[in-house]
Amino acid sequence: MSRVACCLDNGPTEGLWGIIKTEMYKMYEIYDKESLIEAIGNYINFYNYQRYQERYNSKAPMEIRMEAMNTVKPKQYPIAFNPRIAKYHELLNNLKTQSA
Incomplete structure (x- = not known):
């Protein structure tokens, strides 16, 4: 959460979500809430250890x-x-x- 009047605090999080949205949806097929939760978990593991x-x-x-x-x-x-x-x-x- 950002400090008052300091939008730069959210930059790293917003950047990561941008990467997730552009890469993760191409890597996994998502049909419902459960497959989305699983895809996010798998992608975070991929991002941390294999990307x-x-x-x-x-x-x-x-x-x-x-x-x-x-x-x-x-x-x-x-x-x-x-x-x-x-x-x-x-x-x-x-x-x-x-x-x-």
């Missing part, structure tokens, strides 16, 4: 998590540039300078 991602150097998210948990200083992976977030930060900075 290798370029930004993680072709590793699955749980591989990265295990590396981070077993390392004193975890490796930092790049976050893709998002123009909407940059515009949001620019707007915040402008508001701060105007009120000062």
